[in-house]
Amino acid sequence: MSAVLADMPKADISKTTTPASTKAIAPSKGGRPWTFYVLATLFAAYVIALYGPMFCIYILSFQDIRGGLVFPMKGHSLHWFVDLFTQARTGDVKGSFDRSIKLAVIVTVITVVVSFLAGLGFRKRFRGDTFVFYMMIGSLVAPGLVLGLGTGLLFQALGLDASWYTSALGAQLSWTLPFGVLVMFAVMSRFNHVWEEAAYDLGASRWQSIWLVMIPVLAPGLVAVALFGFTLSYDEFARSLQTAGSLNTLPLEIWSMTLNVTSPSLYALGTVTTIVSFVVIGASLGTIVLIQKKRGSQAKG
Amino acid sequence: MKNDRGDIELAGVCKSFDGVTNVVDGVNLRIADGAYCCFIGPSGCGKTTILRMIAGHEDPTAGEIVIGGQNVVGLAPMQRRTAMMFQSYALFPHLTVRENIAFALRVRGQSKTDRLRAADAMIEKVRLTQFADRLPAQLSGGQQQRVALARAAITEPRVLLLDEPLSALDEQLRVQMRQELRRMQQELGITFIHVTHTQLEAIALADLVVVMEQGKIKQAGAARDVYAHPHDRYVAEFMGGQNVLSGRVEKVNGASFTLAQAAPSGIEVPLQARSTVNVGDKVDIAVRRDDVALVRPGRDLPPGYTTSLPSRVLAIEYQGYFVKVMLDTVPDDEFVAYVPEKTFFADPFTVGDVVMATWATGSALPLA
Numbered sequence: 001m002s003a004v005l006a007d008m009p010k011a012d013i014s015k016t017t018t019p020a021s022t023k024a025i026a027p028s029k030g031g032r033p034w035t036f037y038v039l040a041t042l043f044a045a046y047v048i049a050l051y052g053p054m055f056c057i058y059i060l061s062f063q064d065i066r067g068g069l070v071f072p073m074k075g076h077s078l079h080w081f082v083d084l085f086t087q088a089r090t091g092d093v094k095g096s097f098d099r100s101i102k103l104a105v106i107v108t109v110i111t112v113v114v115s116f117l118a119g120l121g122f123r124k125r126f127r128g129d130t131f132v133f134y135m136m137i138g139s140l141v142a143p144g145l146v147l148g149l150g151t152g153l154l155f156q157a158l159g160l161d162a163s164w165y166t167s168a169l170g171a172q173l174s175w176t177l178p179f180g181v182l183v184m185f186a187v188m189s190r191f192n193h194v195w196e197e198a199a200y201d202l203g204a205s206r207w208q209s210i211w212l213v214m215i216p217v218l219a220p221g222l223v224a225v226a227l228f229g230f231t232l233s234y235d236e237f238a239r240s241l242q243t244a245g246s247l248n249t250l251p252l253e254i255w256s257m258t259l260n261v262t263s264p265s266l267y268a269l270g271t272v273t274t275i276v277s278f279v280v281i282g283a284s285l286g287t288i289v290l291i292q293k294k295r296g297s298q299a300k301g
Numbered sequence: 302m303k304n305d306r307g308d309i310e311l312a313g314v315c316k317s318f319d320g321v322t323n324v325v326d327g328v329n330l331r332i333a334d335g336a337y338c339c340f341i342g343p344s345g346c347g348k349t350t351i352l353r354m355i356a357g358h359e360d361p362t363a364g365e366i367v368i369g370g371q372n373v374v375g376l377a378p379m380q381r382r383t384a385m386m387f388q389s390y391a392l393f394p395h396l397t398v399r400e401n402i403a404f405a406l407r408v409r410g411q412s413k414t415d416r417l418r419a420a421d422a423m424i425e426k427v428r429l430t431q432f433a434d435r436l437p438a439q440l441s442g443g444q445q446q447r448v449a450l451a452r453a454a455i456t457e458p459r460v461l462l463l464d465e466p467l468s469a470l471d472e473q474l475r476v477q478m479r480q481e482l483r484r485m486q487q488e489l490g491i492t493f494i495h496v497t498h499t500q501l502e503a504i505a506l507a508d509l510v511v512v513m514e515q516g517k518i519k520q521a522g523a524a525r526d527v528y529a530h531p532h533d534r535y536v537a538e539f540m541g542g543q544n545v546l547s548g549r550v551e552k553v554n555g556a557s558f559t560l561a562q563a564a565p566s567g568i569e570v571p572l573q574a575r576s577t578v579n580v581g582d583k584v585d586i587a588v589r590r591d592d593v594a595l596v597r598p599g600r601d602l603p604p605g606y607t608t609s610l611p612s613r614v615l616a617i618e619y620q621g622y623f624v625k626v627m628l629d630t631v632p633d634d635e636f637v638a639y640v641p642e643k644t645f646f647a648d649p650f651t652v653g654d655v656v657m658a659t660w661a662t663g664s665a666l667p668l669a
Contacts, residue, residue: 192389192391194387194389194391195391195393195394197358197387197391198385198387198391198392198393199393199404199408200358200377200378201356201357201358201378201384201385201453202378202379202384202404202405202408202452202453202456203377203378203379203405203408203409203456204404204408205408208408212404212407212408213393213395216395217393217394217395219395295395295436
């Protein structure tokens with residue numbers, strides 16, 4: 001998800017600065033300048049630091065039945081993946097996975113809709129707009145655990161049962177909505193208001209101008225907001241901890257497993273959830289590319 | 302109910318955005334059906350605001366806007382049957398040329414086959430058939446302009462409003478597209494209202510030129526009227542091609558008066574439309590730059606040329622068919638003579654030469 005965030009502004013910057021940056025580096029005779037190797041080494045170190053720990057988990061999840069929690073690796077098989085879905089002692093993996101996906105989808109839909117509406121609302125300045133904006137951003141700053149705790153307490157005080165689809169949903173939205181709105185602002189800033197005016201001039205109703213002009217033009221940005229909503233919800237822990245009620249979401253399940261499961265099936269779970277994340281990210285990026293390709297190919301006729 | 306008349310009347314139209322200053326200040330104007338009208342003025346003079354009020358994108362603070370005999374204030378653009386071509390064209394980036402042009406029909410609920418057929422006919426009219434499936438980003442500036450024109454024209458408006466339509470184009474294309482606009486206007490036979498800040502564009506295109514300053518109309522008339530007979534100093538200087546001089550009236554003699562100047566002879570000015578002038582009045586006059594002849598001191602003036610002002614040549618610019626000679630004739634003001642190329646090079650001046658700037662008496666025009 002950080003890839004998407006970084007991609008959007010970067011795409012522009014790289015286009016405009018490429019000629020300058022190639023010039024800026026000291027001239028070299030044929031080969032690359034020495035700075036290239038220094039920076040490449042630095043980047044490699046960064047990538048290793050970033051992905052090394054995750055790869056340890058992925059590798060260790062493919063051990064055979066003798067496998068332990070640490071290196072060295074003992075054999076290789078898919079034993080722990082099977083174990084994950086068959087053994088009751090590892091906990092309710094399937095159920096929590098199910099809940100997490102459902103919750104993430106609900107959060108995504110609400111985040112996209114509300115962020116889009118907020119984006120529409122903030123196109124013009126209005127009385128107290130800065131106040132509303134800071135109120136919104138405020139919940140990003142609030143510590144997640146405290147916020148979750150408060151939500152849990154509030155539900156208890158009101159006599160409501162905490163569950164993943166009520167209190168946890170609310171707690172997660174306090175996290176995904178500000179993010180979604182911030183991304184939406186960036187997306188909106190590229191929308192030229194004269195398009196709306198042109199649509200109005202051509203006889204479009206407000207609804208038609210949103211449906212036929214705004215949403216299609218903003219579609220890649222909306223997918224990015226959706227991706228944010230989904231991934232933030234899917235691995236949300238702090239806010240869900242006190243609000244999920246009796247049934248765990250996946251991150252909570254994994255956490256409880258680290259306390260009582262002492263087999264590589266824990267790692268297998270890590271591998272599986274990572275695959276799910278990558279599938280979602282891939283699908284989102286694929287959608288964006290598809291939208292743009294479709295426009296390109298239409299254009300070629 | 303269908304009323305195809307595109308004559309426009311602005312009656313006391315005012316617009317204020319902050320409630321204090323009027324951006325458009327009591328504008329009255331009548332534009333004939335099927336006219337090509339250009340609003341011209343410096344940026345911030347209110348010309349675009351007038352256009353947007355006629356289009357229905359702004360409401361006037363006061364006054365009436367009447368199109369085809371009907372007060373349209375408060376109506377949506379579609380009800381007014383106006384269409385606007387935006388400055389940067391505002392083509393929808395996600396739609397192809399064909400879909401852009403068909404947009405107005407789509408929002409009216411026309412079936413896909415009908416609207417695409419109509420769009421294709423319009424595409425042919427603006428000669429974009431081979432680009433019908435392209436996206437706006439893949440078109441040149443001139444092609445984009447034609448798409449914008451076609452997209453506006455497909456709504457069959459009675460009035461087409463163009464907001465600086467040529468400003469996004471480079472010089473050469475601008476002249477070309479200028480002709481195309483005129484051709485389209487004649488083909489469609491509807492009223493065009495065109496906002497620009499380029500004098501040449503306005504006088505080349507318009508039947509009616511409206512010169513504006515600070516929310517007010519300074520002069521409205523045929524291109525030739527406005528250019529050759531400016532009402533006042535502002536219009537004369539803004540439209541260009543004129544030298545403006547000012548001085549006190551020395552004596553009034555029948556159909557003309559004499560303006561006191563540094564010149565021994567004074568400047569004789571025919572009274573023309575200006576009915577009363579009194580001795581001692583401060584008066585501005587205009588003399589067309591191409592009416593000014595330059596004569597070396599001591600030589601005879603051409604017959605009928607009574608005024609001659611001694612001047613020094615400040616700079617010379619070769620312009621092709623004429624030569625622009627800048628002179629210090631009037632202190633503080635620009636004074637320029639456009640000398641035909643052949644005349645100039647028969648006896649060329651150089652910078653620093655002293656010459657007599659002279660013109661026929663009838664060429665001097667008193668300004669309001």
